[in-house]
Amino acid sequence: MAQGELQIHKTPDGTLQVALSGEWKLANSLPSPDLVRNEIEASPRISRVSFETGNLTGWDSGLLSFLVKVVGQCSGCDVPMDREGLPSGVNRLLDLATAVPERKGARRGTERAPFLARIGESAVSFWHSVLEMLTFIGETCVAFVRLFTGKSRFRGSDLMLVIQECSAEALPIVSLISLLVGLILAFVGAIQLKLFGAQIFVADLVGIGMTRAMGAIMTGIIMSGRTGASFAATIGTMQVNEEIDALQTTGVSPIDFLVLPRMIALCIIMPLLTVYADFMGIMGGLIVGVFGLDLNIVEYYNETKKAVSLTNFWIGIFSGFVYGILIAISGCMRGMQCGRSASAVGDATTSAVVTGIVSIVVATAIITVICNILGI
Amino acid sequence: MNTPEAHIIVRDLTMAYGSYVLQRDLTFTVNRGDVFIIMGGSGCGKSTLMRHLCGLKAPAKGQVFYGSMNFWEAEPDERDRMMRRLGIMYQSGALWSSLTLVENIALPIELYTSLNAGQIREIASLKLALVGLAGFEDYYPSEISGGMKKRAGIARAMALDPEILFFDEPSAGLDPVSARLLDDLILELSESLGTTVVVVTHELSSIFAIGNNSVFIDATEKTMIATGHPRRLLEECGHPTVRNFLTRGEARAELKPGETPVPCFLA
DSSP states (O other): OOOEEEEEOOOOOOOEEEEEEEOTTTOOOOTHHHHHHHHHOTTTTTEEEEEETTTTEEHHHHHHHHHHHHHHHHHHTTEEEEESSHHHHHHHHHHHHHHOOOOTTTSSOOOOOHHHHEEEEEEHHHHHHHHHHHHHHHHHHHHHHHHHHTTTOOOOOHHHHHHHHTTTHHHHHHHHHHHHHHHHHHHHHHHHHTTTTOOGGGGHHHHHHHHIIHHHHHHHHHIIIIHHHHHHHHHHHHHHHHOOOOOOOHHHHIIIIHHHHHHHHHHHHHHHHHHHHHHHHHHHHHHHHHSSSSOOHHHHHHHHHHOOHHHHHHHHHHHHHHHHHHHHHHHHHOOOOOOHHHHHHHHHHHHHHHHHHHHHHHHHHHHHHHHHHHOO | OOOOOOEEEEEEEEEEEETTEEEEEEEEEETTTEEEEESSSSSSSSHHHHHTTTTTSSEEEEEETTTEETTTSHHHHHHHHHHEEEEEOOOTTOOOSSSHHHHHHHHHHHHHHHOHHHHHHHHHHHHHHHTOOOTTTOOOGGSOOHHHHHHHHHHHHTOOOEEEEESSTTTTTTOOHHHHHHHHHHHHHHHHHOOOEEEOOOOHHHHHHOSEEEEEEEETTTEEEEOOOHHHHHHHHOOHHHHHHHTTTTOOOOOOTTTTOOOOEEE
């Protein structure tokens, strides 16, 4: 098919005749409207522009956008434009496009704010988000007080549903990840310990490493990606659907109804999952010990039992509990703060996972330092 | 006919998002038993005005009175009690997606009455039957059509036999016949229960079919430019924006140069 082509003739009476031929469609590469302007600017004698479209075989918005630019150029150069030669459909669309003048002030400014202003704005918005987080935590605490005084309402079936979603359904991935983490710890440790012929201490390394920190951290990160994200997406979608508004106007506090069951579920489930992850991690270490380091199963078991004290174990469980609270807070909070659009739900989910993981790592650091100071 | 009793009084209300003022100086009265229409072009703040009236967003300035109670300056407990007497149907229905239809309606009843589960279910089923959804008790909101969601939304709004029912764009997204049926339902409910009804809409056929009082808010003037019975506004209001709105632009009303538009507040 012939591409869109442009031929420009000048007639002696000062008319610039623009002949359009071929297929003027967006998919083809079209001539630039600047050709017409150059002609107009080159010869000041031109008194009008006219069009000839006898050989035009087809057109779409490509032709239209070309013509809109030509119209702009002609009126810029004060040359009248004769649109009679154009197809009537094109003429009507051109009228439509130029019918409503651009609204003043509607166009968004493109200039960027100065550097310092942008720093200031980010700082202010960071401060606002800190305040929002504190408000949310405060509201949740108040909701817990209401719960203990028997004034708060949520449905027991909701709690059971959340517990099911974040416990049994999370087991496979928690098993896999913690088994592999145990394996990795054992391999990395074994390389060094073998140098001293002290392979048996792999059991100590894996046992203490898993129970004291890694079991809880890995569970926390998995749950943050899995459950925290799902909390944010669920609550965010409810926000988009006005379901949260409907709760509020019915007199049900969304915190009581949505946040409490999720938080309670995670507080119960995270310590349990942590214990499970500890166990799976030790199993991973055992596999490496038995098959890679030629250790005896009973030997490995006894060494683990000797090394892992109950204190290590409790620290892990306590960390798991704290991570549960953090995941629930970040997931629910981002969901409640969600805007009213589909992309806002995506942002809320992303931000819930990021907040969850960052706060888990920070909490781990704080717990470790405190344990160090207490000497446990 | 009795003299009308003011049910909702809005006084000098200014709505703003941050420093952006959406509407200012709104002053109007909704009488008991009225079907009151809040109308205006898209994006003029109709839904936001409803959020101010039903307790979801505090006004930047001005007051909302329910009878003699100053709604936004009252104690939070008192405001909660008032909110319980309002029923709201949201634009999309806003049914709680994790609950079945009957549970959606039962939830507010469970919260504020001491009935047993059987009685609550009975009442909830009755409300569903009133909006023509008998038999759909155990469906989830995702399993029913948009029109049915709106009906279920009405049933939930009526759960606690409210004094005032709010409707946000009841006919948006419905085919003409369903929209008409919904209008009839709203009218039927307001007449048989004596409920005051506030409808946010820009649907002309609904406005004329059900409204007996209205306020027109305008995005360019940022305030209200007409109040009164919609049919009387159609006949008497000279403001070009209102005329064009009420006639779907067929009036082609325009201002002569130098003329200022006159707001039209019919008693």
